[in-house]
Amino acid sequence: MRPVQALIDLDALVHNYRHARRLGGGRALAVVKADAYGHGAVRCARALDGEADGFGVACIEEALELREAGVRSPILLLEGFFETAELALIERHDLWTVVASPWQVEALERHRPARPWTVWLKLDTGMHRLGLPPEAYADAWRRLQALGWVQDMVAMTHFARADELGEARTEQQLDAFDAALAGLPAGTAASVANSAGLMAWPRARREWVRPGLMLYGTHMLDAPCEAAAALRPVMQLQSQVIAVRELGPGEPIGYGGGFITDGPTRVGVVAMGYADGYAQYAPAGTPVLVGGARTRLIGRVSMDMLTVDLSGHPDAGVGTPVELWGPGLPVAEVAAHCDSSPYRLLSGLKRVRREYGP
Template identity: 55%
Template sequence: MTRPTQAIIDLQALRYNYALARQRHGGRALAVLKANAYGHGATQCARALSGLADGFAVAFVEEAVSLRKAGIGAPILLLEGAFGADDLDLAHANGLWVVVHQESQLRMIEAARHLRDLNVWLKVNSGMGRAGFAPGDIAAAYARLKANGRVSELTLMTHFARADEPDSDATAQQTRVFDAATAGLPGDRSLCNSAGLLQWECARRDWGRPGILLYGADPMPKGDSGLKPVMTLCSEIFAVRELRPGDVLGYGGTFIAKQPTRVGIVAIGYADGYPRTAPTGTPVRVDGQPACTVGRVSMDMLTVDITHLPTAGIGSAVELWGNQVDVNVVARAAGTIPYELLCNVKRVRFSYVDRENASPGYPAPASQQAPDLVR
């Protein structure tokens, strides 16, 4: 019998979220697939979005080449740009678009006399303080790229630091800095990440770059953007323990029963990507009913309180996050962000389904599962 732990990826929800992002942004949108599509499977997500997405974005060239080898022919942007001349050659050979955010990358292109028709995205540091040319240097960098004969398309971009803070003026200020720095320079613009395109109408330009929102984790504090969860992380109870008052449970003895307590042992742990820092009381669903974790999360298993669920027992379905348990809530309980939780999922079976054709609940039909997927 196969271990019952799996991540079900709802490709219809992925397409829905992309369409919502594109509609909200009003312009074209690159679906961000870096970090293996935030842990969801970059190739499968790219194929699901083919014909819908205007293009894709990844962090570095190896991520893009994997998509090309899988037959993805749409535009792909390298968000970190090229790390060296070999990277630049590989990007050119695969028809990739490259971000230029520092002087060394600019010089790299100027030295590549054998290359032509590069599609470059020139990045302005408008306030993130991380990567990008200073606003006062962007016009000179733009002129050098235009003059060197290697670049056929040039897009101007920036990245927001606090777009998920609706009460802060930081994003509006970054937008003003970007607009002033790029005034009079021809070409498309790209400003909005997920939070930017959901919240900041003033920043919507030619290209959006939705990332985390594609996967249904709302980056905004209220969580009311209408997104659909894409990953359901689920498992089953495989053993039950009856605790008496005073009995201690798990590593460190952090949980001591105050009353008779039924505990379900679930086949998932931090080695699968569930956060070890999730405390007692973190919400789960057992057979569709609200429940919570108790005690410390172990490497291969965790424990849940099923005292109030007399019919729950061995074989009961447990959702750790998904349609019934908001991954944002789990992340807050564990003291982290949903990005980290989703990217960390591993060692579980991945199943790719279309919710339009799937029956309610989980697990997915065996014909739609991909237990042998190499990740």
């Protein structure tokens, strides 16, 4: 069997969720969209079911997968519904939905439900993606509240640059959000903080927080942050050395011959490639752990294999374990070398067997 696997530490996942909830001081929605950022939505949600205050998914397909797997906790559709035909499914499966566009407000006004609903109404405070403009927000709130069957409502927005700790735009978005809330009933529940907002912007911690990337033990903050230090990596991406080559100086390695040995070089071939989700254009020098010791990528990443420098690792050979990222090598560090992000690397995995523990 090809020795490529992702070891998923569910204890670390629970630890990170509890850390997020403590930071927020209220309730925390565990975001498990995109197959839990590549970690397996069903297994991650089951590990948190009964612990998490609810789950966030992108769309109804992801929500139904969790319901079919027996997850009974609240599930919020972060992108809302895409067509009115979905309203019956939302009701049947007891889902919560985001409302972010005027047509969705109108669709709910025409709907005749059999049970109370929970709606999160999204305000555009400057992300300019989804969300109602500030001038239309209070009216939409009143229209939904007037329906009677909308039992619970949460005001929400989303940050555009919360990873940048010195960026004034986040405070401006918070100001815009608070100004909009001033026109709503006192005591309105709110949700502002994503992972970066939760860790680095205390003002963003409201009644609900929405940890996503931090649940999986990593972040994209551009400066040190005490709250991030407590995170535990959830995934360890592993493979093995499957061949060793001894090359002299001046030898090209891999497609295109972009890497040329500058002296005697011991080359390890690893079963891992871009078809598995590893970054295709990861440059030479990208860190890798072989047998627990650091070395570097050399040569271009292929579809199914990559090559590493074993010159300083005489004991490494066929069968030696390789960690592409994990507890010993942060995925954020690998992503930085690849001009990518932890989001893309983690959620882009394919053809990788998952093993859950401890």
